[in-house]
Amino acid sequence: MKITPIGATQGIVTGSSYLVTSDSGESILIDLGMYQGSPELEKLNQLPIDCNCSQLIGAILTHAHLDHCGRLPVLLHQGFTQKIYMTAPTKDLAELVLLDSAHIASEDKFHAPLYNQDDVNKLFSHVQTVDYETDLIIGDFTIRFNDAGHILGSASIEVLDNSAASGFKKAVFSGDLGNSPEDIVRPTDVITSADVVVMESTYGDRLHPQEKPINMIQSEINAIETEGGTLLIPAFSLERSQEILHHIGHLKRSSLIKAETPVYLDGPMAEKATAIYEKYPQYYNQEFEHDFETIGNPMQFEGLVMIQSGRESQHLSKDPQAKVIVAGSGMMSGGRIMNHAVNYLPLASTRVLIVGYQAEGTVGRQLLDGAKYVDIYDKSIEVNAHISETQAMSSHADQAQLLKWLSSIQGVKQVILAHGEDGPRQALAAKITEQLGITDILLP
Numbered sequence: 520m521k522i523t524p525i526g527a528t529q530g531i532v533t534g535s536s537y538l539v540t541s542d543s544g545e546s547i548l549i550d551l552g553m554y555q556g557s558p559e560l561e562k563l564n565q566l567p568i569d570c571n572c573s574q575l576i577g578a579i580l581t582h583a584h585l586d587h588c589g590r591l592p593v594l595l596h597q598g599f600t601q602k603i604y605m606t607a608p609t610k611d612l613a614e615l616v617l618l619d620s621a622h623i624a625s626e627d628k629f630h631a632p633l634y635n636q637d638d639v640n641k642l643f644s645h646v647q648t649v650d651y652e653t654d655l656i657i658g659d660f661t662i663r664f665n666d667a668g669h670i671l672g673s674a675s676i677e678v679l680d681n682s683a684a685s686g687f688k689k690a691v692f693s694g695d696l697g698n699s700p701e702d703i704v705r706p707t708d709v710i711t712s713a714d715v716v717v718m719e720s721t722y723g724d725r726l727h728p729q730e731k732p733i734n735m736i737q738s739e740i741n742a743i744e745t746e747g748g749t750l751l752i753p754a755f756s757l758e759r760s761q762e763i764l765h766h767i768g769h770l771k772r773s774s775l776i777k778a779e780t781p782v783y784l785d786g787p788m789a790e791k792a793t794a795i796y797e798k799y800p801q802y803y804n805q806e807f808e809h810d811f812e813t814i815g816n817p818m819q820f821e822g823l824v825m826i827q828s829g830r831e832s833q834h835l836s837k838d839p840q841a842k843v844i845v846a847g848s849g850m851m852s853g854g855r856i857m858n859h860a861v862n863y864l865p866l867a868s869t870r871v872l873i874v875g876y877q878a879e880g881t882v883g884r885q886l887l888d889g890a891k892y893v894d895i896y897d898k899s900i901e902v903n904a905h906i907s908e909t910q911a912m913s914s915h916a917d918q919a920q921l922l923k924w925l926s927s928i929q930g931v932k933q934v935i936l937a938h939g940e941d942g943p944r945q946a947l948a949a950k951i952t953e954q955l956g957i958t959d960i961l962l963p
């Protein structure tokens with residue numbers, strides 16, 4: 520078979536996409552992500568998809584993050600007529616993410632939108648849901664989804680080319696691999712064999728800290744309970760917000776924080792995502808499933824308030840009581856958290872807990888770097904808040920986890936590293952050769 524990476528290459532982490540062509544000439548597409556980050560990078564989204572879309576015999580989506588699904592509606596503009604395969608939770612989450620993306624694009628005064636909400640709805644009439652660990656025949660290919668343990672419904676994909684007489688017959692595409700054990704989703708499935716492995720390398724050069732995020736969340740909430748003030752937790756709407764609610768639920772039920780301390784989940788997107796998580800208990804890990812069966816919904820607890828409208832959100836900014844606000848965006852690069860930042864960062868009683876990766880140039884990164892002033896909505900905002908951070912909640916595998924996942928796959932002749940900056944890719948390549956003896960490694 521032939522594998523052509525058409526995104527997330529050259530040290531770019533976003534825009535994931537691969538074209539897979541069988542020996543007899545049939546092609547499928549795996550992922551069609553959006554490029555995200557700098558304006559130069561985002562310009563790449565405007566280019567036509569680098570394949571003959573009308574000839575594709577199908578497409579596969581590994582998971583619902585925008586950097587993997589964000590350009591899928593464009594496929595239809597380019598003549599795609601076949602089915603798109605994904606797990607049921609991925610279908611629901613991707614629909615939410617793509618409708619939101621179309622909505623944001625429609626409000627952008629400077630760029631023509633790639634697609635609108637009608638295009639997203641059309642796209643989902645092509646979707647067929649699939650189960651994990653079940654063979655699916657698409658033309659020349661046998662496809663199998665495995666749990667990647669990254670976010671709800673995420674998958675690694677095995678692709679067997681039944682038309683190949685010699686050479687590479689079987690490929691594995693990692694998708695994004697989880698930081699197992701995760702709070703909600705199951706551990707990453709072990710895959711046992713492949714000729715070629717295409718894998719992500721986001722954290723190919725580092726190890727995650729071993730600290731327990733729940734302890735950090737507890738001490739931050741205890742601090743505002745004794746001293747007053749507001750705890751801001753910027754969080755992504757998918758997975759991270761639900762994990763935070765799960766932790767706070769445990770702390771409340773074991774009386775490690777006060778039952779009456781209000782916790783606001785601010786944002787319709789996070790609330791809708793949480794409702795999707797509640798729909799799929801069969802995708803939970805053992806501990807989360809046990810919680811669900813014994814105490815009911817682990818993301819619900821006394822004092823939790825879901826904020827819907829922008830007006831309710833504004834109102835929160837004038838509320839002097841001790842409270843927790845969980846809101847997006849996760850890197851403080853837009854969304855409901857920004858208004859809270861304007862109001863609360865100048866107050867010395869405010870605490871900010873950063874729970875995810877913060878890209879260069881975002882307000883979140885500036886806070887971590889100790890900025891005394893940050894620019895929000897063209898205003899300079901003084902920072903007197905207390906800033907702390909945990910990196911232990913990452914939903915990506917670190918170097919050791921990436922190596923462990925790869926080491927269980929037998930017969931690997933070639934490894935292709937994508938979805939990573941050049942430093943992490945090179946560091947991971949060196950480790951793969953040193954520890955697993957694989958020397959044929961491509962950094963496309």
Ligand SMILES: [Zn+2]
Pocket residue numbers: 582584669695
């Ligand atoms: Zn992802």
Ligand SMILES: [Zn+2]
Pocket residue numbers: 535584586587695938
């Ligand atoms: Zn990704």
